[in-house]
Amino acid sequence: xxxxxxxxxxxxxxxxxxxxxxxxxxxxxxxxxxxxxxxxxxxxxxxxxxxxxxxxxxxxxxxxxxxxxxxxxxxxxxxxxxxxxxxxxxxxxxxxxxxxxxxxxxxxxxxxxxxxxxxxxxxxxxxxxxxxxxxxxxxxxxxxxxxxxxxxxxxxxxxxxxxxxxxxxxxxxxxxxxxxxxxxxxxxxxxxxxxxxxxxxxxxxxxxxxxxxxxxxxxxxxxxxxxxxxxxxxxxxxxxxxxxxxxxxxxxxxxxxxxxxxxxxxxxxxxxxxxxxxxxxxxxxxxxxxxxxxxxxxxxxxxxxxxxxxxxxxxxxxxxxxxxxxxxxxxxxxxxxxxxxxxxxxxxxxxxxxxxxxxxxxxxxxxxxxxxxxxxxxxxxxxxxxxxxxxxxxxxx
Numbered sequence: 001x002x003x004x005x006x007x008x009x010x011x012x013x014x015x016x017x018x019x020x021x022x023x024x025x026x027x028x029x030x031x032x033x034x035x036x037x038x039x040x041x042x043x044x045x046x047x048x049x050x051x052x053x054x055x056x057x058x059x060x061x062x063x064x065x066x067x068x069x070x071x072x073x074x075x076x077x078x079x080x081x082x083x084x085x086x087x088x089x090x091x092x093x094x095x096x097x098x099x100x101x102x103x104x105x106x107x108x109x110x111x112x113x114x115x116x117x118x119x120x121x122x123x124x125x126x127x128x129x130x131x132x133x134x135x136x137x138x139x140x141x142x143x144x145x146x147x148x149x150x151x152x153x154x155x156x157x158x159x160x161x162x163x164x165x166x167x168x169x170x171x172x173x174x175x176x177x178x179x180x181x182x183x184x185x186x187x188x189x190x191x192x193x194x195x196x197x198x199x200x201x202x203x204x205x206x207x208x209x210x211x212x213x214x215x216x217x218x219x220x221x222x223x224x225x226x227x228x229x230x231x232x233x234x235x236x237x238x239x240x241x242x243x244x245x246x247x248x249x250x251x252x253x254x255x256x257x258x259x260x261x262x263x264x265x266x267x268x269x270x271x272x273x274x275x276x277x278x279x280x281x282x283x284x285x286x287x288x289x290x291x292x293x294x295x296x297x298x299x300x301x302x303x304x305x306x307x308x309x310x311x312x313x314x315x316x317x318x319x320x321x322x323x324x325x326x327x328x329x330x331x332x333x334x335x336x337x338x339x340x341x342x343x344x345x346x347x348x349x350x351x352x353x354x355x356x357x358x359x360x361x362x363x364x365x366x367x368x369x370x371x372x373x374x375x376x377x378x379x380x381x382x383x384x385x386x387x388x389x390x391x392x393x394x395x396x397x
Contacts, residue, residue, distance in 0.1 A: 004028050005050075005155055005187040010059035012045055012211075019045050020056070021211040027204060029185040032178050034219070036195040036234050037208035043191035044083075046208075047157045050189065051078040063154055074104055077154030081144055081161040087132040093119065093143050094128045097150045104151065118146035122176075138169055145173065149180060156181055158190040167197065174201050195235055199223070207231045224284075227267045228393050232282045237348060239288070239359045241281040242395065245273055253392045255279050258355040259300045264390025271394075278395040285348050286362040287389035291382055299384035302351040302359065351383060359383060 005027050012020035019042050027033040037043050048054035050061060052073035061069045068076050087096050097115035102108065119125050122142040132140055141161070148156070156177065162170040174190075178201045181188040192198055199205065199219045206216040207230075215222055215231045226232035229240050243255030243262065251269030255262055262281060266273075273279075291299075348360045361383065 004064055005189070006062050007050065008060045008062075010046065010049060010061070011057045012042075012049060012054065013057050019211050020049065023059070023208075023211070023213055025206060025213065025216070027187045027189065029187055030182045031187055031203040032181060032201050033187065033189045034195060034198050034202035034205040035189060035191040035208055036193075036198075036205060037191070038193050038234065040210075041193075041208040042211040043193075043208055044159050045211075047080055047159050047189065047191055050155070051080040051157055052076045053080070077151075078157055079148045079151060079153040079155070080157040080159060081148050083160040083163055085132075085140060085144065087140060087144060087147075089132050092129050092131055093124060093135070093146075096132070096143060097147045100147065101151060114150045114152075115146075118150040119143075121149070121180075122146045137164075138166075141165065141169075141173065145177070154186065156186055156188040158188070158192075160192050161190075162197075163192070163194070170197055174198065199235070205235075207234045209234070224389075225265070225267050225391050226282055226393060228396060229280045229282060230396075232391070232393075237285050237360055239283040239285065241283065241357065243279045243281050243392075245275055245277040245279055245392075247275055248273055248392075252387065253279070255281060255392060257281060258357055259353055262298050262385075262390060263387045264298075264392050265388055267391050267393040273394065279392045280395045282391040282393055283359075283385055283389065284362075285360040287385050288351075288359060288361040288383050289385065290351075290361060290363065291384060292380065294382040294384040297384075298387060298390070299382045300353050302353045302381055302383045304381070305350040305352055305358065351381075353383070 006025065008024050010020050010023040011018065023042070023046060025033070035043050035046070045054060049056050052068070052071060056069070059069070060067055063076070088099065091099060094112070094115045097118055098108075098111040101111035101114055106114070116125075119128055122145055124139060124142055124146060127135060127139055127143070132143070135143065144161075158177070162173060165173070174197070177188060180186075190198055195205070202219050204216065205219050205222050207214040207222060209230055215227045222231065223235050226235070226238070229238070232238040241257050241259060241262070243257035246254045246256055246261065248266060249272070251266050253264060253266050255264070264281060347363060349363050351359050351361055353359065
């Protein structure tokens with residue numbers, strides 16, 4: 001397919017340290033490909049290598065079936081929007097767009113027309129004569145995107161470019177870029193350490209850690225069927241319960257855990273691990289249900305862990321107020337931070353099971369609504385989870 005992008009076995013080393021370790025990806029033209037991973041995962045180095053800015057030690061990059069590994073950045077046609085502002089401070093908005101075009105050989109008329117169209121597409125036509133210092137943060141970011149699309153790229157690369165954006169602006173720009181890529185049949189690869197805002201736009205997502213691709217698939221596949229606790233935690237909050245496999249078949253399993261025997265779905269349905277295999281049972285907070293009358297299967301008694309009373313100066317009841325956030329890489333079930341996480345009308349509460357395990361459960365925000373667990377405090381409470389919402393991943397040794 002025209003403008004399809006792929007890479008095979010990309011390896012990059014710095015001073016003997018491997019920062020890209022056999023990375024292989026493929027995305028079709030018009031697709032929004034999300035590369036998710038924490039700091040130090042290798043995302044920025046990979047994007048710079050894909051753009052031709054960074055040389056690699058081995059491997060191949062291809063566009064539309066053509067090997068572009070040794071091609072210079074200008075000829076490769078990839079544009080990279082980095083996390084930091086790269087506008088020229090002494091050039092106005094129009095000149096920031098026309099300068100790289102003229103540098104690449106475009107005539108003054110062609111460059112000016114391309115700049116006018118790009119500014120119009122990003123609603124910046126009124127800012128054409130302003131210097132970057134006279135632009136708002138939103139306008140500077142939109143100008144950077146206008147400069148990016150004005151050169152008619154073959155590949156769009158975003159390196160955590162919207163990390164400091166207001167949510168509404170980030171959503172607007174992501175929607176614009178997704179539509180632009182689809183309309184122009186271009187692959188778009190966005191790298192981020194906070195994938196929650198990007199997932200609704202992504203066609204494919206790859207989880208990256210320590211220079212390797214841990215898992216790749218659709219957002220639903222990777223979110224609901226993570227192949228490891230690290231992959232699961234990269235895309236959102238997750239409970240990890242360690243278990244020992246009793247038996248498996250037809251993509252399902254039963255494992256013995258501190259919570260009792262639990263049934264779930266294998267992360268790799270084609271695998272048939274033998275009894276005794278160590279598993280990580282991965283459960284999203286929204287998959288756990290609080291009930292006084294649970295089903296017989298996958299249910300266990302639990303008690304809500306109360307929040308510490310807020311201090312008089314505490315103004316954080318309606319936002320996240322703890323050390324970890326949804327999307328943080330921690331998959332720890334401990335009560336090191338025994339406090340709820342607030343997200344407007346919803347919150348992630350902590351429950352302690354009879355064996356001492358602490359689990360995170362998505363529920364209502366008690367500061368805006370009545371917490372069901374509190375209203376039912378007189379009755380014994382149970383947590384339960386449907387088998388299809390438990391993913392069994394082989395535990396890393």
